[in-house]
Amino acid sequence: MSNSKDFNGKVVLITGSSGGIGATTAIEFSRNGANVVITGRNANNLSEVGKECQNVSPKGLPPLEVVADVSKDDDCKRLIDSTIKIFGKLDVLVNNAGFGMGSLITDANILDKYKQIMDTNLRSVVYLTHLSVEHLEKTKGNIINMSSVASMKPFCGFSLYSMSKCALDMFTKCLALELGPKGIRVNTIKYRICLNYEICITITERLSVSPGHVRTNFLQVVGYSKSQSDARYDELANKYPLARVGESKDIANAVLFMASSESSFVTGINFLSDGGALYSNI
Numbered sequence: 001m002s003n004s005k006d007f008n009g010k011v012v013l014i015t016g017s018s019g020g021i022g023a024t025t026a027i028e029f030s031r032n033g034a035n036v037v038i039t040g041r042n043a044n045n046l047s048e049v050g051k052e053c054q055n056v057s058p059k060g061l062p063p064l065e066v067v068a069d070v071s072k073d074d075d076c077k078r079l080i081d082s083t084i085k086i087f088g089k090l091d092v093l094v095n096n097a098g099f100g101m102g103s104l105i106t107d108a109n110i111l112d113k114y115k116q117i118m119d120t121n122l123r124s125v126v127y128l129t130h131l132s133v134e135h136l137e138k139t140k141g142n143i144i145n146m147s148s149v150a151s152m153k154p155f156c157g158f159s160l161y162s163m164s165k166c167a168l169d170m171f172t173k174c175l176a177l178e179l180g181p182k183g184i185r186v187n188t189i190k191y192r193i194c195l196n197y198e199i200c201i202t203i204t205e206r207l208s209v210s211p212g213h214v215r216t217n218f219l220q221v222v223g224y225s226k227s228q229s230d231a232r233y234d235e236l237a238n239k240y241p242l243a244r245v246g247e248s249k250d251i252a253n254a255v256l257f258m259a260s261s262e263s264s265f266v267t268g269i270n271f272l273s274d275g276g277a278l279y280s281n282i
């Protein structure tokens with residue numbers, strides 16, 4: 001029986017892989033033999049992740065690094081074109097790039113926020129999927145979209161972010177039906193985001209980015225120091241049924257499973273990896 005996590009010879013593109021969950025996911029695919037394409041706006045961070053991918057790759061394969069902003073159509077096109085130019089094919093597309101932003105309907109710049117969130121979290125996914133289908137049909141590949149519990153549970157002050165992830169879930173389900181006959185599977189992975197009214201309002205008034213329950217740069221992006229961010233995650237951990245918050249590796253493992261042949265009969269699902277948070281009172 002073949003190793004389900006053997007991605008030898010597979011080409012995997014992960015958006016938002018210059019940090020956080022996307023970076024860990026790229027490293028895990030590299031560790032399991034894949035040729036990975038990593039991308040993000042920050043070239044320095046990308047290059048650091050690139051080094052790590054090459055270090056853990058069994059054959060020392062260097063990733064393709066593409067500096068790109070997924071909210072820009074030309075960058076999305078360049079990303080797919082470069083992938084095909086260098087590797088000649090695409091097996092797995094992980095639409096992970098995204099960000100959270102608090103929003104109140106009374107915000108003066110509500111439409112600017114709407115555009116920013118939707119362009120990054122949703123429009124980019126539609127366009128990258130559009131560009132990838134012809135290549136994924138040839139490889140009988142699959143797509144994994146990174147969603148959030150915010151798509152299932154309403155959070156005051158996070159309507160726009162929640163809408164973007166909710167739409168992503170429905171996009172996934174519809175595309176699973178549309179692309180199934182072409183041999184392409186489409187799934188979402190989702191996990192927990194830390195939201196309550198007090199935090200939403202504080203964050204909304206502060207820096208307009210939401211904190212997450214998976215230890216990434218989310219909190220530091222909004223201006224928390226490393227120690228404040230760690231303290232917040234530790235405080236949350238006590239409330240989890242599994243007594244810890246998620247680590248990027250937890251999500252990366254779920255992505256690799258979903259991309260592997262082990263899940264070849266799985267499509268159109270929302271796979272929840274949240275340590276039991278959704279059903280507890282966090």
Ligand code: NDP
Binds near residue numbers: 015041148192
């Ligand atoms: P991080 O902020 O740690 O990483 C986000 C990644 O996305 C970075 O590599 C960033 O790179 C990239 N990115 C953001 N905007 C753009 C853009 N416009 N163009 C290209 N790249 C972009 O976040 P996480 O790893 O925590 O989040 C990853 C995904 O998981 C997101 O879709 C998020 O909504 C989702 N999520 C996270 C949760 C959590 O608890 N952490 C919970 C639920 C969902 P760069 O800055 O270099 O562009």
